[in-house]
Amino acid sequence: MGVVQFAFLPHYQSDHEESELIDKEVERCMENNWKFKTLKDGEVLIFENVETLQKLSLS
Incomplete structure (x- = not known):
């Protein structure tokens, strides 16, 4: 789909x-x-738009 241009590695x-x-x-x-x-x-x-990606902590 090409939505994200990277591997997503949780945990x-x-x-x-x-x-x-x-x-x-x-x-x-x-x-x-x-x-x-x-x-x-x-x-x-959190994806705000195609160019912006934020990483947040919910502690």
């Missing part, structure tokens, strides 16, 4: 069962120079 450095898998995906993205965004539990992405 980063979190106390979630998939957190370890996300760490490996972060390494893979870095090794391949792929764009990615990580979010820890409690964080969200």
Whole structure:
């Protein structure tokens, strides 16, 4: 669909069962120079428009 131009990696450095898998995906993205965004539990992405992306914490 081309809505986002990066990989979305949730549960980063979190106390979630998939957190370890996300760490490996972060390494893979870095090794391949792929764009990615990580979010820890409690964080969200808000798209205001196509050019703007904010990362907020809901703690």
